[in-house]
Amino acid sequence: MTSSSVSSLRLLHSHKHVEFIKNSSLDTETIEYALTEHLRLSGMYWGLTAHKLLVMNKNNQEDKEVKEEEEEEIMSKEDVMKFINECYDEKSSLFAGAPGHDGHLLYTLSAIQIFVLYECVQEQLSEERAKKICTAISKLQSKEDGSFAGDEWGEVDTRFSYCAFSALSLLAHGMGEECFLDDGLEALKIGGSDDEKKEDNQDKNRSKALGIMRKIVDVDKGCEFIMKCRNFDGGFGSTPGGESHAGQIFVCVGALQICNQLDLLYTADDDEEEENDKLAWWLAERQVKVGGLNGRPEKLPDVCYSWWVLSSLAALKKKHWIDLDKLKAFILRCQDDISGGISDRPDDEPDVYHTFFGIAGLSLMKHEGLEEIDPIYALPVRSVRKIGIESDWY
Amino acid sequence: MHGRKRESTASRLERRAKSLPKVKLLQKLHKEIVHLQNADDNEKGKDGGGGDDDDDDHDTKTQKKMESLMLTLTQKLVEIQPEMITCWNKRKARFCLYVVVRQQKNEEEEEERLKNVAKEELHVSEQGLRRNPKSYCAWEHRRWVIARLYDRILSSSSSSSSERGNEDSSLLPFMKDVVLREREMLETLLNADDRNFHAWNYRRFVVDKITRYYFNGEHDRMNEEEVADDVIENRTREEEAKYAREKISKNFSNYSAWHHRSVHFEQLDDDKNQASVTTETSSSSSPTRFQAVLDAEFELVSQAFFTEPEDQSAWMYHRWLLSQLDAYSSSSSSSSKNAYKIQTFQRELDRITEVSEMEPTCKWPALVCARLHKLLAKEMKLDDDFERRADVILKHSIKAKELYEKLLLLDPLRKGYYRDVLDRML
Numbered sequence: 001m002t003s004s005s006v007s008s009l010r011l012l013h014s015h016k017h018v019e020f021i022k023n024s025s026l027d028t029e030t031i032e033y034a035l036t037e038h039l040r041l042s043g044m045y046w047g048l049t050a051h052k053l054l055v056m057n058k059n060n061q062e063d064k065e066v067k068e069e070e071e072e073e074i075m076s077k078e079d080v081m082k083f084i085n086e087c088y089d090e091k092s093s094l095f096a097g098a099p100g101h102d103g104h105l106l107y108t109l110s111a112i113q114i115f116v117l118y119e120c121v122q123e124q125l126s127e128e129r130a131k132k133i134c135t136a137i138s139k140l141q142s143k144e145d146g147s148f149a150g151d152e153w154g155e156v157d158t159r160f161s162y163c164a165f166s167a168l169s170l171l172a173h174g175m176g177e178e179c180f181l182d183d184g185l186e187a188l189k190i191g192g193s194d195d196e197k198k199e200d201n202q203d204k205n206r207s208k209a210l211g212i213m214r215k216i217v218d219v220d221k222g223c224e225f226i227m228k229c230r231n232f233d234g235g236f237g238s239t240p241g242g243e244s245h246a247g248q249i250f251v252c253v254g255a256l257q258i259c260n261q262l263d264l265l266y267t268a269d270d271d272e273e274e275e276n277d278k279l280a281w282w283l284a285e286r287q288v289k290v291g292g293l294n295g296r297p298e299k300l301p302d303v304c305y306s307w308w309v310l311s312s313l314a315a316l317k318k319k320h321w322i323d324l325d326k327l328k329a330f331i332l333r334c335q336d337d338i339s340g341g342i343s344d345r346p347d348d349e350p351d352v353y354h355t356f357f358g359i360a361g362l363s364l365m366k367h368e369g370l371e372e373i374d375p376i377y378a379l380p381v382r383s384v385r386k387i388g389i390e391s392d393w394y
Numbered sequence: 395m396h397g398r399k400r401e402s403t404a405s406r407l408e409r410r411a412k413s414l415p416k417v418k419l420l421q422k423l424h425k426e427i428v429h430l431q432n433a434d435d436n437e438k439g440k441d442g443g444g445g446d447d448d449d450d451d452h453d454t455k456t457q458k459k460m461e462s463l464m465l466t467l468t469q470k471l472v473e474i475q476p477e478m479i480t481c482w483n484k485r486k487a488r489f490c491l492y493v494v495v496r497q498q499k500n501e502e503e504e505e506e507r508l509k510n511v512a513k514e515e516l517h518v519s520e521q522g523l524r525r526n527p528k529s530y531c532a533w534e535h536r537r538w539v540i541a542r543l544y545d546r547i548l549s550s551s552s553s554s555s556s557e558r559g560n561e562d563s564s565l566l567p568f569m570k571d572v573v574l575r576e577r578e579m580l581e582t583l584l585n586a587d588d589r590n591f592h593a594w595n596y597r598r599f600v601v602d603k604i605t606r607y608y609f610n611g612e613h614d615r616m617n618e619e620e621v622a623d624d625v626i627e628n629r630t631r632e633e634e635a636k637y638a639r640e641k642i643s644k645n646f647s648n649y650s651a652w653h654h655r656s657v658h659f660e661q662l663d664d665d666k667n668q669a670s671v672t673t674e675t676s677s678s679s680s681p682t683r684f685q686a687v688l689d690a691e692f693e694l695v696s697q698a699f700f701t702e703p704e705d706q707s708a709w710m711y712h713r714w715l716l717s718q719l720d721a722y723s724s725s726s727s728s729s730s731k732n733a734y735k736i737q738t739f740q741r742e743l744d745r746i747t748e749v750s751e752m753e754p755t756c757k758w759p760a761l762v763c764a765r766l767h768k769l770l771a772k773e774m775k776l777d778d779d780f781e782r783r784a785d786v787i788l789k790h791s792i793k794a795k796e797l798y799e800k801l802l803l804l805d806p807l808r809k810g811y812y813r814d815v816l817d818r819m820l
């Protein structure tokens with residue numbers, strides 16, 4: 001369809017992408033929509049966050065054109081919140097992917113992320129419900145090895161460790177300390193007393209939130225389990241022995257970062273630079289000739305890895321180890337110039353998932369006009385700042 | 395959507411129209427399953443604790459009808475979309491009813507039913523995998539069913555009275571068949587896609603289950619012979635390393651197999667081995683066993699990169715072997731270990747220099763040589779006659795720097811990395 005050989009940067013079709021996201025969420029009679037029913041809430045998070053990244057900046061610069069923002073809205077806030085609350089599953093005290101489905105950590109994180117995105121965590125979550133969610137999450141942690149199951153049925157995956165830590169951290173920041181002061185939590189474990197040692201004095205909020213998290217789950221054991229999933233190449237898999245995968249690395253690095261335990265990745269000896277560099281170097285090796293990133297060695301590049309790999313590199317402060325201009329060009333080449341949206345590779349069908357991860361990747365590279373995204377929480381920096389998350393990792 | 399070619403608006407509309415019946419079917423299925431869920435919840439709400447054994451005939455009938463409706467609907471849906479987790483959950487809840495040990499009832503009949511239900515679940519999961527061999531939920535369902543069966547076997551063998559034991563439990567031969575079948579299925583799937591990490595993960599699970607089964611003292615049942623635990627563990631590790639090797643020789647670019655081999659790599663500590671030699675007077679290990687293992691591994695990996703120098707799988711593995719070697723003597727340094735280390739670094743340097751002469755535009759041999767020069771310089775600095783070797787150390791450092799500078803040109807995508815390395819070398 002297009003000549004991909006042109007190496008000059010294309011423009012980002014912001015407006016068309018907004019249209020694409022809107023159409024994809026409004027046209028409910030497509031096979032794509034029907035096949036993704038079980039993860040509707042996550043789909044919503046992708047679409048709404050992508051939308052925010054595209055318009056937030058613009059709207060803040062041109063205050064007069066608030067009207068335009070309304071026009072560009074994907075869904076009204078009211079509809080969004082109504083839908084999320086319909087997804088809440090009383091039985092598990094978790095959010096489900098769609099109304100009437102079973103609750104799961106994956107969608108619980110999506111729900112909380114959307115609350116943060118709309119700056120309405122306290123408005124949408126009663127203290128009672130927030131505590132119930134915290135208790136539910138604590139029950140999903142294995143006392144034996146610190147791993148997290150996605151739901152009561154016990155599937156273990158480092159993805160769920162990330163979901164648990166990220167959700168708890170966002171709740172701890174977003175609900176405010178008062179919510180967690182009394183003994184309303186059926187805490188399974190009261191945090192260790194060595195907090196001071198690990199505390200980041202520069203970031204009071206973070207250590208406060210971490211203190212709250214320690215009341216709910218065993219943070220150290222949770223991190224220990226993540227480290228058990230580390231591999232010969234420095235990467236991480238879904239369970240101990242599982243092959244390294246960029247998506248899995250994102251969740252493991254993110255979880256460690258949220259728990260302020262990124263140090264676990266490094267040997268104490270500064271002289272061991274090869275050892276200390278191995279994870280970031282493996283990630284840098286994900287970039288292939290055409291500029292895109294793959295998720296594992298000898299695989300094809302794919303726009304969604306622009307996010308998984310680049311955010312991990314950002315957390316490790318090694319974004320400059322790959323060619324960012326080439327990556328930008330690759331993502332922009334994956335745009336559908338006519339009807340909007342971004343696909344996995346140039347000239348493939350676009351979808352909301354890749355549209356979000358493409359825009360998120362561009363945002364991490366500070367693409368002009370885009371709101372900056374936080375590489376750990378996968379939310380606009382402006383949104384996480386509103387609940388007191390100030391990070392130094394971009 | 396991964397890997398689907400972009401369409402024109404016209405063909406999108408056409409496809410949309412064509413898929414409408416399927417969309418309607420999916421919508422209907424979703425609705426019915428959610429409805430089922432609600433009905434289920436209401437039912438449970440009514441009779442709090444669940445009735446006695448002599449429940450109404452009517453109730454049992456409706457229950458049976460509900461169950462079979464649930465099974466049909468969920469199967470239909472997961473055969474189209476195996477990631478539909480709530481369907482699997484419902485099936486798991488039903489499976490649980492059959493897997494609990496109820497000793498007062500007829501054990502034989504109970505086991506027959508359990509076996510049938512297990513077969514049913516494995517079949518539906520297989521259908522899901524046929525649709526999408528990378529479905530997290532379908533794989534997890536499999537793992538979950540097998541794990542529950544093992545739990546059941548282990549719990550009934552430990553809890554039943556010694557006179558009966560589980561001598562005549564038909565679950566043991568059944569499990570053996572199941573596991574053998576799982577291996578066959580895995581083989582088919584791995585032959586179709588040797589990088590499917592779900593399949594590899596599942597293989598490790600199946601193998602681990604078998605190993606743990608042995609540990610629980612049930613080995614006679616699987617193999618009709620008594621073997622010590624550590625022997626079994628070693629054997630499993632060897633088998634898996636061998637399996638990985640077979641996969642590697644079929645395709646050097648199979649990173650998943652290299653990974654699998656690293657997982658089952660024999661982590662031998664020469665010092666510990668020596669200690670065990672003196673205490674147990676076993677003759678199987680000698681102080682250089684680790685060295686022999688490592689040498690063989692370097693040999694294997696060199697075959698791979700000589701054949702496919704542009705493929706990163708083998709180079710990644712090689713890098714790890716070097717780090718294993720580097721860590722080898724760090725715990726307790728001995729002159730023989732150090733000598734072996736330097737000698738191996740040097741041998742690899744010669745070997746890979748050869749590759750780089752054959753493939754002057756390939757970045758990998760240049761990168762590995764650069765690292766080896768750096769390692770050699772570092773190693774020699776720690777050596778006693780550091781003074782005498784100062785010029786050799788300098789030579790290695792200069793060579794390393796030259797190569798990293800060359801890499802800036804050979805591999806411009808990762809310039810930033812090479813610059814950082816060079817900066818630190820100043």
Ligand SMILES: [Zn+2]
Pocket residue numbers: 302303304305344354396
């Ligand atoms: Zn993708």
